[in-house]
Amino acid sequence: MIKKIAICSTGSSPSSQVDERFGRCACFMIWDPETKDFEPLANPAADAAHGAGTGAVQTLLNKNVGFILAQRVGPKAFAVLKQADVKIYGGIVGKTVTEALDSYRAEALPELLSPSN
Amino acid sequence: MQIAVASGKGGTGKTLISTTLMKVLNDERVVLIDADVEEPNAGLVFNQSPLTTSVVHRLVPTIDPDYCTLCGDCAAICNFNALVVIPDQVLVFNELCHSCGACVALCPQSAIRETKHPLGVIEDTLVPGCGTLSTGRLNVGEALSPPLIKACKQKAPGAPTRIIDCPPGTTCAMIEAIKGSDYCLLVTEPTPLGRHDLVLSLEALQLLNIPGGLVINRWQGNDQYLSDLSRRTGFPILARIPFSPELARSYMRGAETLEAMPELRCIMTDIIRQIKEAV
Numbered sequence: 001m002i003k004k005i006a007i008c009s010t011g012s013s014p015s016s017q018v019d020e021r022f023g024r025c026a027c028f029m030i031w032d033p034e035t036k037d038f039e040p041l042a043n044p045a046a047d048a049a050h051g052a053g054t055g056a057v058q059t060l061l062n063k064n065v066g067f068i069l070a071q072r073v074g075p076k077a078f079a080v081l082k083q084a085d086v087k088i089y090g091g092i093v094g095k096t097v098t099e100a101l102d103s104y105r106a107e108a109l110p111e112l113l114s115p116s117n
Numbered sequence: 118m119q120i121a122v123a124s125g126k127g128g129t130g131k132t133l134i135s136t137t138l139m140k141v142l143n144d145e146r147v148v149l150i151d152a153d154v155e156e157p158n159a160g161l162v163f164n165q166s167p168l169t170t171s172v173v174h175r176l177v178p179t180i181d182p183d184y185c186t187l188c189g190d191c192a193a194i195c196n197f198n199a200l201v202v203i204p205d206q207v208l209v210f211n212e213l214c215h216s217c218g219a220c221v222a223l224c225p226q227s228a229i230r231e232t233k234h235p236l237g238v239i240e241d242t243l244v245p246g247c248g249t250l251s252t253g254r255l256n257v258g259e260a261l262s263p264p265l266i267k268a269c270k271q272k273a274p275g276a277p278t279r280i281i282d283c284p285p286g287t288t289c290a291m292i293e294a295i296k297g298s299d300y301c302l303l304v305t306e307p308t309p310l311g312r313h314d315l316v317l318s319l320e321a322l323q324l325l326n327i328p329g330g331l332v333i334n335r336w337q338g339n340d341q342y343l344s345d346l347s348r349r350t351g352f353p354i355l356a357r358i359p360f361s362p363e364l365a366r367s368y369m370r371g372a373e374t375l376e377a378m379p380e381l382r383c384i385m386t387d388i389i390r391q392i393k394e395a396v
Contacts, residue, residue: 076213
C-alpha cells in the first residue's frame with residue numbers, strides 16, 4: 001500500500017494555513033497519492049497534557065502515513081518517526097496546505113534531519 | 118503535626134520560612150521534607166552533606182517482543198501517549214508513563230511486565246540541633262514529580278513535627294505535597310503575581326479542606342488587598358515579614374537569617390503559636 005502524506009494544518013480545508021507545530025497542530029490533512037484526495041483528521045493529541053508528539057505519531061502511523069510536512073517536531077516524536085522510517089519535510093511556514101503539498105511534490109522542501117522543537 | 122509551606126508563586130520565601138521554622142522549633146525530632154523536588158534548595162541553607170541517599174523508583178512497562186503481536190491495544194489504552202506501536206516494535210517512553218498499569222492489565226498476550234524506573238533520590242541530612250532534612254531530588258529529564266514527592270512524604274511518619282517545603286504552583290506536585298497536612302502556611306508577597314497565585318492556592322486548600330494562614334513576605338506597609346482577601350476567605354494573616362535587603366543579602370550568602378533579622382525569631386514563634394491554636 002502506498003504511504004500517505006500528512007500535512008500539519010490549522011484547519012480542515014486544503015486552503016487552510018499550515019500549522020508549524022507537529023504534535024499540537026489542530027488538524028492533519030492526509031493526502032492519498034492513489035486517490036489524489038485529502039482526508040482531514042482532527043489531531044486527538046492537540047490538547048494532551050503530556051505526550052502530544054507521541055500520540056500524534058501513533059495516529060498517523062495507524063493511517064499508513066509515510067511522509068510528514070511539519071516545521072517543528074519534538075525529540076520524542078522525531079525519535080519514533082525515525083524508527084518507523086517516516087520522513088519529515090520542513091520549509092512550509094506561510095504556505096497553505098495545497099501550496100505545501102505542491103512544494104513537496106516539486107521536491108522543493110528540505111528534509112528535517114534533527115528534532116526542531 | 119504536619120505543616121506544609123506553599124505559595125503559588127515561586128520565590129516568595131517558602132524555603133526561608135521552612136528552614137527558619139525548623140531552626141526556631143529547636144527540636145532534633147523535627148523533620149523538614151524538601152518536596153520541591155525539581156529544584157530543592159533547603160539543603161543550601163544548612164550546608165551539611167547528606168548521610169544517606171536512596172533511589173526512588175516507579176513502575177514502567179517493558180514489552181516482551183517474543184509474545185507481543187503489535188496489536189496496538191496498549192497504545193490505545195494509554196492516556197499519556199507513553200507507548201507507540203510502530204510496524205516492527207512497541208516503543209515505550211518511560212518519562213511519559215504515569216505508572217497506572219493499564220497496559221499491563223489489558224495486554225491480550227500478557228506480553229507486558231512492570232519494571233523499575235529510577236525517577237530520583239531522597240537525601241537524608243542531619244542538621245545539628247534542628248533535626249533531619251529529607252531532600253527529594255528528581256532526575257533531570259523526568260516529567261513527573263508527584264511519585265517522588267509521595268515517597269519523600271513517607272519519611273519519618275512518627276516525627277512530632279514534619280515541615281513540608283512545597284513546590285511552587287498549584288499543579289499536581291503542589292497538591293501532592295500539601296495533601297494530608299494538618300496546616301498549610303501560604304507564603305506570599307505583595308505583588309500582582311503573588312496575589313494572583315495566592316488566590317489559586319487558597320482555592321486548593323479549600324478543596325482539600327486543609328486549614329491555613331498567610332505569611333506576607335517582603336511586606337512594605339500597604340496590604341489592603343491581602344487583608345480584604347483574608348477577611349473574605351477566612352484564612353488569617355499570621356505574620357508580616359518586613360522587606361529587608363539585609364535579610365536578602367544574608368540569605369543569599371547562606372548566612373544566619375536569624376542574625377540578619379533578629380525579630381524573625383519572634384515572628385516564627387508567633388506563627389507556631391497560631392498554628393497550634395488552629396490545629
